[in-house]
Amino acid sequence: MMSITKKILILTACIVVTVSPGFAAGPPAHAVASAHPLATAAGVEILQQGGNAFDAAIAVSAALGVVEPYSSGFGGGGFWLVHRAGDGKQVMIDARETAPGLAHARMYRDAQDNVIKDASLKGPLAAGIPGLPAGLVHLAEHYGRLPLGQSLAPAKRYAEQGFEVSSRYHQLAGFVAGSLRQNPAAAEIFLQDGRPPRIGYLVRQQELAATIDAIAKQGRDGFYRGPVAETMVRESRKYGGVWSLKDLEAYRVVEREPIVTHYRGAKIVSAPPPSSGGIVMAQALQILETFDLDGMSNVQRKHHIIEAMRRAFRDRAVFLGDPDFVDVPVARLLDRSYLEGLALTVDPSKATPSDVIGGGPALQQTGTQTTHFSVMDREGNRVAGTLSVNTLFGACFVAAGTGVLFNNEMDDFSIKPFTPNAYGLIGNEANAIAPGKRPLSSMTPTFLELPDRVGIVGTPGGSRIISMVLLAALDFVDGRLPESWVALRRFHHQYEPDQVQFELHGLTEFEQQRLAGLGHELREISRRYGNMQAILWDKTENRVHSASDPRGEGLAVVVPAEAGTQ
Numbered sequence: 001m002m003s004i005t006k007k008i009l010i011l012t013a014c015i016v017v018t019v020s021p022g023f024a025a026g027p028p029a030h031a032v033a034s035a036h037p038l039a040t041a042a043g044v045e046i047l048q049q050g051g052n053a054f055d056a057a058i059a060v061s062a063a064l065g066v067v068e069p070y071s072s073g074f075g076g077g078g079f080w081l082v083h084r085a086g087d088g089k090q091v092m093i094d095a096r097e098t099a100p101g102l103a104h105a106r107m108y109r110d111a112q113d114n115v116i117k118d119a120s121l122k123g124p125l126a127a128g129i130p131g132l133p134a135g136l137v138h139l140a141e142h143y144g145r146l147p148l149g150q151s152l153a154p155a156k157r158y159a160e161q162g163f164e165v166s167s168r169y170h171q172l173a174g175f176v177a178g179s180l181r182q183n184p185a186a187a188e189i190f191l192q193d194g195r196p197p198r199i200g201y202l203v204r205q206q207e208l209a210a211t212i213d214a215i216a217k218q219g220r221d222g223f224y225r226g227p228v229a230e231t232m233v234r235e236s237r238k239y240g241g242v243w244s245l246k247d248l249e250a251y252r253v254v255e256r257e258p259i260v261t262h263y264r265g266a267k268i269v270s271a272p273p274p275s276s277g278g279i280v281m282a283q284a285l286q287i288l289e290t291f292d293l294d295g296m297s298n299v300q301r302k303h304h305i306i307e308a309m310r311r312a313f314r315d316r317a318v319f320l321g322d323p324d325f326v327d328v329p330v331a332r333l334l335d336r337s338y339l340e341g342l343a344l345t346v347d348p349s350k351a352t353p354s355d356v357i358g359g360g361p362a363l364q365q366t367g368t369q370t371t372h373f374s375v376m377d378r379e380g381n382r383v384a385g386t387l388s389v390n391t392l393f394g395a396c397f398v399a400a401g402t403g404v405l406f407n408n409e410m411d412d413f414s415i416k417p418f419t420p421n422a423y424g425l426i427g428n429e430a431n432a433i434a435p436g437k438r439p440l441s442s443m444t445p446t447f448l449e450l451p452d453r454v455g456i457v458g459t460p461g462g463s464r465i466i467s468m469v470l471l472a473a474l475d476f477v478d479g480r481l482p483e484s485w486v487a488l489r490r491f492h493h494q495y496e497p498d499q500v501q502f503e504l505h506g507l508t509e510f511e512q513q514r515l516a517g518l519g520h521e522l523r524e525i526s527r528r529y530g531n532m533q534a535i536l537w538d539k540t541e542n543r544v545h546s547a548s549d550p551r552g553e554g555l556a557v558v559v560p561a562e563a564g565t566q
């Protein structure tokens with residue numbers, strides 16, 4: 001498998017491909033951008049075997065679940081935003097985790113109604129019922145061209161033969177080694193003698209390979225029924241979890257209509273509830289469209305973007321949750337006159353304190369987990385996939401005998417009204433826990449479309465996902481390329497806490513002084529954040545561009561037809 005990676009690395013040299021000038025029917029090349037070179041290699045391998053973008057998405061998703069266990073996996077879930085070239089169908093495949101049947105609104109609070117520390121973050125009680133395996137099966141059955149087993153083959157191989165620990169893996173495992181040590185099955189697989197493995201150490205996951213094989217051979221039943229399901233339920237119960245066989249059997253993928261918004265001639269297609277991403281971004285863009293951003297100074301522009309984020313995140317906290325359980329007033333939230341009204345409340349000369357527009361307390365957190373990939377094939381099929389086990393290595397719990405690392409996505413619920421979660425996000429009843437319900441997400445897989453250009457983008461980063469994708473969308477509309485979107489200096493506001501968060505060096509000294517002068521509280525995060533993976537097809541030039549975030553270890557490739565693709 002290392003040789004595939006090397007081959008791919010050579011391909012990156014030709015990151016821009018031009019075939020013929022003029023307006024093309026389909027892109028001149030395949031493209032894959034993911035957070036790990038082996039996952040990108042898996043996607044290219046499947047495309048080269050005649051698979052379409054959906055088969056490649058299965059291969060990349062499954063591979064990421066093996067080689068980036070700190071970010072996503074078979075015990076997690078995610079969203080795939082899909083564009084099918086043949087009929088133009090656009091849909092979001094929602095494979096988000098669901099709360100188990102025994103879950104209830106107060107399950108992470110004690111008798112005094114205090115939140116029990118770490119209960120929604122560590123161990124099997126923190127885990128929702130996984131959606132990823134069902135999502136992979138759904139993609140293969142409804143969109144792919146190859147048998148599921150073929151698309152899963154690279155991931156199975158990586159699990160069997162192992163992958164090398166990178167410096168990123170080493171560092172991230174270091175952050176949670178203490179928690180991984182609490183669970184012998186997790187420690188055995190992901191640590192080396194109880195410590196973060198040395199760089200170059202081979203992580204082998206034989207049990208996970210067998211689980212992948214069961215999914216390859218039996219589809220849903222390989223995971224949601226039979227021995228794998230029974231073992232997961234038994235292990236969950238043994239360590240304080242509440243999963244049941246019925247929960248696993250009942251899990252269903254849902255196809256949802258994306259959120260579509262228009263901003264200065266561009267069509268932005270993004271994730272609907274149970275993600276907050278599409279709505280928050282659409283609201284922010286609609287607010288921003290009422291301003292002349294181009295005519296503003298750099299600081300004024302940032303001030304207005306921050307104020308738009310603040311207002312959109314307020315509505316997230318109040319209104320958003322799983323649409324199968326609560327009535328999310330999507331039309332009202334995206335109503336133009338409502339958003340124009342919100343825009344009128346922005347004061348160009350000073351920050352609006354969040355408590356003036358309603359609120360609650362919050363704290364903040366960092367995060368480099370979760371993962372995103374973008375894929376496009378030569379027919380023009382596209383997938384933007386954002387996948388997660390929530391925080392690093394999810395619940396830090398493996399169901400022994402299955403190799404499945406459990407997520408801790410339950411923490412994305414509002415575990416107590418207006419009590420912040422791991423990302424400092426607050427919520428209320430709309431996002432309260434209920435059996436079978438999906439926790440509100442910030443994952444924002446997105447298509448950016450202009451008549452002559454199409455972009456595919458997304459990133460991990462908890463609540464900051466939305467502001468990162470928003471900044472990328474603005475950059476896209478300004479005519480810049482994916483290399484620019486992924487490298488943008490990032491800043492963020494999420495209503496509560498009432499502060500402008502920015503990554504290390506994300507704002508210049510001058511910008512900081514001026515924004516502080518407008519009344520913004522500023523907080524520099526001690527590192528850079530996000531791991532954006534992006535693709536652009538420029539139809540006028542008929543060129544495909546692809547870029548991987550310089551902050552991560554990902555790999556973006558463009559594979560021209562000459563490189564042996566069909």
Ligand code: DON
Binds near residue numbers: 388460
């Ligand atoms: O669904 C969500 O919004 C979160 N579980 C995503 C977590 C994430 O992006 C972590 N990355 N830093």
